[in-house]
Amino acid sequence: MKVLLRNPRRELEIPGPTTVHALLARLELNPESVLVIVGDELVTNDARLADDADIEIRPVISGGADAGVPR
């Protein structure tokens, strides 16, 4: 499987098949902090990933400019 990671952007080759859950555990990523996209489709945590899948693991945490100041 080709796995694209961001921040910093990099690509990994990981043997499949596996599940989204297992892939994130292997990469030590918190499922709350990412989305997993196969091709251009979003997949759920228990989806199976084929050995030839193109996968993007997209972080969802962003920002920081407004840390705490209300106005």
Next chain:
Amino acid sequence: MTRVPMKCRVCREPAVIDLRRHNANFCREHFVAHCEEQVRRAIKHFRMIAPGERVLVAVSGGKDSLALWDLLGRIDIPADGLYVGLGIDEYSDESHRYAGAYAEARGRTLHVVDLATDHGFTIPGAAAATRRAPCGACGLSKRHVFNQFALDHGYDVVATGHNLDDEAAVLLGNVLHWDLDYLARQHPALPAAPGFARKVKPLYRLGEREMAAYCVLERIDYQVEECPMAAGNRHLGYKETLNELEHRSPGSKAAFLFGFLERAHDQLARGDAGPEVELHPCPSCGAPTPGELCAFCRLRERAIPVTAS
């Protein structure tokens, strides 16, 4: 081959997202409906926007602000956008492109204020001048520009894309430091006041992961890369910590934030946090300030020579 065994809670079709906090999975159609419903609830509960009011969305080119702009349109709240050019090299150029592309594709009005062109400084220049973290200067500048633009152009309300994760992280930071003044003023809807437009956060019931998923599902291209100046900042650390809690105990972030809003905020806002500070117009720009020049004009005075050099 990929299979998706989880089923949508509503229609039992294959799900595209699992939301452990809601103990629910959704297909695309019902996930979008879920997002619309959460925004409707937020707006109604805190009376954020009345029918016919002019709304200005603070648009950064990121997932939250573009999702907010899109969701407001879906629930028949027309809004214009304002993008603030921060001068953070390619990152700002790219963010501007995402904001502009969305506005053009949807036929929306996007206003632009460029800090370098309109105020003579950039965020990297301001960070160098103050020798402090750039996120402080960035937040201060954006708040000032959005507020001033809304007042100058007759907008009733500024809507920002702050989501549940943003608000929970801010709350954690304010609690860790027991900043009662900030806690008293942390709220999804800040009323208008002399020199201040009303400011609302219609996404406060939706998580960061939900907003990213919304953009992916609705084919909204957004700036995925993190701001190069935000790396390692304290706010991001709070978010990671809260996500560790959320992973172990789904619903923790919502319980933390909603519990604060329901049980603690009003007590703090009644004046227990300390005396009111008297504000008067800044002699340079007219914005309300407790001191001589307002914080934005002080920042600008220091940043202009550094940006120019």
